[in-house]
Each structure stands twice: as C-alpha cells, then as structure tokens.
Amino acid sequence: MPSDKALIRDMKKGRPDATRKLYQKYITDLLKISLMATSDIHLAQDCVHDVFIRFASSISRLNIRTNLKGYLISAVINEIRARMNRSKLLNPVSIEQINDIACPAENPQRWAILNEQLKILSNAMSQLPQEQREALTLKIEAGWTFRKIARAQNASISTVQSRCRYGLQKLRSVLKEGE
C-alpha cells in the first residue's frame, strides 16, 4: 500500500485509483472507531461516509502535516459530536437493532457487517456516557495518548484519564453481566 503522502499527492493530481486505495486503507478502522464512539451503526456509517466525501471534495485545498489516519479519526469524531449536538441523539441502540443491522442476508444493502464480538462490545459501549465512550475508543482503538485525547475533548489530562478508568470499569462490569 503506498504511503499517505503519495496517496494525497496522487489524489491531488486527480487519480481515481489513489482515492480507491485511500478508502480501502482506512474504511474498516474508521467505521470501527465511529461505531465504538457512537454505538449507533446508522450514525457511525453516516459520519464516516460524510468524512470521506468531504475529504475528497476538499482535496485540492488540503495540506495535511500530521498523519492522515489521525486527521481522518479527528474528522470522524468531530462529525459525530456535531451530529449529536444537532440532534441530541444520545439514545443507545438495542442489541436487537444491532443484530438486525449485522445480518447481511436479510438486509443486503447494509454497509458494515459486524462480527459477534463487535456487536457485544458495541452494545456494552452504549451503556457508557458519550465522553467516556469517546475517550476509551480513542485510547484503545485509535491508540492516542492522553494528551492528544485531552486536546480533542477540550479537557484536562487527568479528566481524560479518569474517563478512561471509569469507562473501563463500567465496560468490564457490563460485559460480565452479559456473560
């Protein structure tokens, strides 16, 4: 797979294969992060879709200095926050809904097909408050540092650390209850 720099350069030249490669490189990670941070498959899909389209439509103006994955993750997280603020959509989805979404045979037009662990995890994550869910996702799934998460969440490092600690405890207890 070519480097991010090469992909962006080729995209700026208008090469469609670069767009395809960039999409294939990051789609799974971004969808997973989005789903973890929202616990809502529809919202997760919409956010990732919008981020990709907006990224492509502003490619000629973009000047990314840091890594592309971090940029895209930040864009997805910001999109989730904006949408949640707009619609106050904080209701978690039920496990039945996730099962319904995850069944490709019954619903062939679904974009993301989750495995069993992801369904369980997503359902457990839906029990956490939004900030804890976001902090945990960025820490565990994206591998961000506490400092970086603190900057993204506009909070102190200790706040982020406690969000992750409480989030982990809660997640653990929810998963144990599920067993």
Add this chain to the structure above:
Amino acid sequence: MSDADEIKKIFESAGLKTNPQIDEAIIDEMIKAQKASISEKTSREINIWRIIIKSRMVKFAAAAVIIAAICLFFTHHSRDGQIEAQKIAQTPESRASVKLTSLISLNSAFRRGGIEAVEKQFAEAEKKAKRGSKEYLTISRLLCELGQCEEI
C-alpha cells in the same frame, strides 16, 4: 491479566466487514467529489488571472511589479559585471598590460599605494619590458615623466 488488557483483547477481536457494493458506490461518489474539487481549483486560478486582466488598477500594479523586477535584475546583473571586471583587472596579466600602456594607471597606483605601489608596478613592467627590448626603464626616468624631477 488486568481489566484494561482484557478489554483491549476484546477490542482487537471485534471487527467488521464492509459491503463491496456500497463501497463501490461511495468510492464513485468520492471520485466525483475529487474531480469537482480539482476543476474548482483550476477555475479559481483562472478567475485570479481574469481579475488581473479586467481590473485597471491591478493591471497597472502587476505591470509595475514586472518592471521593478526587470530593473532589479539588471541592476544586480550589472553590479555583478562590475565586480567581475574588477576581479579581472586585478589579475597580474591585465595589470601588467595596463601598466605598460598608460602612465595614468601608474598615477592611480601611486594614489592608492604610494611610491611602494608604483615601484611594484614598475618592477613588473620592467620584467615585461626586458622581454621585448633592451632598453630598461628606471624609476627615476618614470618619475621624470610624471614631472617629479628635473633631469635623468
């Protein structure tokens, strides 16, 4: 194993696949957006050029900038030429030929470095003169020519 490690393991094992049909549709949409972005950028650049062409003020300003740039280029270039000429003039060959042909150059050497500079130039000229003729120049004769003594 700690709680965090256990949760990390669950995160790692959790995964998803995407529907290839929808992937294709999104990629197509992205390619369209990408093309639109690039063509928009090109038209923006053309618009800037149009603004320059249409606006009289901007046209004059652009012309002034171009003229200033040309002037600067020539000034810089001629200064470079002067420096180069000075360097060439300072080479022993050129110095010697000038010294042989003109008394003015000796006069200016005197002004620059006094009698020592004249003597030095004279010695070089003498060397050159020795090659061509048997009549030797002396410093006293030279000084006479410059009008600084009465007789040889």
